[in-house]
Amino acid sequence: MPPRSISDSISGRVAARGARSHGADILGAVTARSLLRLWPLAMLPAAFALGSCEAPGGVSPIFPAPVSPNGQGIYNTYIGISIPAIIIFIGVELALLWVVIRYRRSKQPAGYIPPQIHGNTRLEWAWTAAPLIVVLAIAGYSFAELQKDFQPVTTYDFEIAVSGHQFGWSYTYPEGFTVHQEGTLAGDVTPFVVPVNKLIRLRLQGTDVIHSWWVPAISGKTDAVPGYDNFTWLKIDTVGTWRGECAELCGAGHSTMQIIVQSMSQYDYERWVRQQLATQNASPKPS
Numbered sequence: 001m002p003p004r005s006i007s008d009s010i011s012g013r014v015a016a017r018g019a020r021s022h023g024a025d026i027l028g029a030v031t032a033r034s035l036l037r038l039w040p041l042a043m044l045p046a047a048f049a050l051g052s053c054e055a056p057g058g059v060s061p062i063f064p065a066p067v068s069p070n071g072q073g074i075y076n077t078y079i080g081i082s083i084p085a086i087i088i089f090i091g092v093e094l095a096l097l098w099v100v101i102r103y104r105r106s107k108q109p110a111g112y113i114p115p116q117i118h119g120n121t122r123l124e125w126a127w128t129a130a131p132l133i134v135v136l137a138i139a140g141y142s143f144a145e146l147q148k149d150f151q152p153v154t155t156y157d158f159e160i161a162v163s164g165h166q167f168g169w170s171y172t173y174p175e176g177f178t179v180h181q182e183g184t185l186a187g188d189v190t191p192f193v194v195p196v197n198k199l200i201r202l203r204l205q206g207t208d209v210i211h212s213w214w215v216p217a218i219s220g221k222t223d224a225v226p227g228y229d230n231f232t233w234l235k236i237d238t239v240g241t242w243r244g245e246c247a248e249l250c251g252a253g254h255s256t257m258q259i260i261v262q263s264m265s266q267y268d269y270e271r272w273v274r275q276q277l278a279t280q281n282a283s284p285k286p287s
């Protein structure tokens, strides 16, 4: 008696012709109708993505419109990889669903065994080479972008030292004053102010553990590591405010380490700098 299916022959459970094994009963129950009832599950990722767009104070899973050239480069990489990946994912899932529904066991004659194909050289080459090409393309594309956006810049207008600590950020300006952005969930933190259209190099430092400075619209994640200076930069082309977070789990107050970057016109920025200097000079110096 021929085996009813490959799984039956592997498990050694060869049922009498016409009789249905327990496994076949379960598979037979999975009809196209029952699969279609699962369609709301397919909507979950979309509901999650849309629902998170306007989460107050959080970082959206969808990239915001970039406002700095390195943010634009990361955004382009994200879109350039995500769109082909989504197309491939949908194609593979549709092909899988089509096979599952079209060739389900309940629609096959009793004892049906599908065509057995072994050692198709062309097919094996194709399904080895295609994913390899996709992965190498992603690696090459990402590496080129990283080289462009994460090299320390040598030509810049000025540098600001950004220091991460448990739990907040300090920004030391070339004029000598420091803005403290202490972590809180009670409201917005003090903004880190920069002028528009100036290329500013950020020197990232850590005083206790590793933190990571990340404002998605402006630049990628850059670690602030104790004893080691990391660099990133920004050049914001418009007046506005952007939000970020510490992107490295750094302790109990990690979630409070909000970042707010505010860009101003050169005129407003210079006035703000004078205010900061006046405030610093007015406050008593620690002895």
Ligand SMILES: [Cu+2]
Residues within 6 Å of the ligand: 164, 165, 210, 211, 212, 246, 247, 248, 249, 250, 254, 257
């Ligand atoms: Cu942190």
